[in-house]
Amino acid sequence: MIINPAEHDPRDVYKILIGSIVPRPIAFVSTLSTEGVRNLAPFSFFNAVCAAPPVISISISYRAAEKDTLRNIRETREFVVNIVSDEFSEQMNLTSGEYAPEVDEFEVSGLTPVASELVRPPRVKESRVQMECRLHQIVPVSDRPMGATLVLGQVARFHVDDAIVDNFRIDPAKLNAIGRMGGNGYARTTNRFEMVRPVVK
16 A cells, blocks of 8 residues: 555544554643643653753644643743653543643643642653653644644753662653554553664674
């Protein structure tokens, strides 16, 4: 099967993307509106971009009305990325609905907000790794249906549960992160293996 994206409905192209680029890590993003309303939402187009300085990327899909997360980041230039572990995956899923801007998803999910050190949005207490971020750049990619905006954030502070880290190495079994598959699918990170990179002389 050969697919020319220009000849197909973007919704079908989206299915190919999310079905083949798997599993995708989840950025559980907490923001604060200029009115002080807390927002919490998951995004699976998420990755690391750079280590010096530490920069992460989140792609936020286009909507006719700008998503609360993107608007809050644009206006306050701050956000927190919380890594999702299997233990609170159901609470995370509760925040994925299209709620009105005045709704506090911390209350919807029952998850616990805790104060950040350098930014105003709260962190998710249940998350074992939290990244306080300041906006580095917003890159508009497409405002067409199924389009998106790329957000780059510089991590100003990492919060890592002492129980899961040793000499800066995070134990994946203790982090117990989950990832997104296609459709309604998720993946657990419990079946792992290692391969040593070859030394080329």
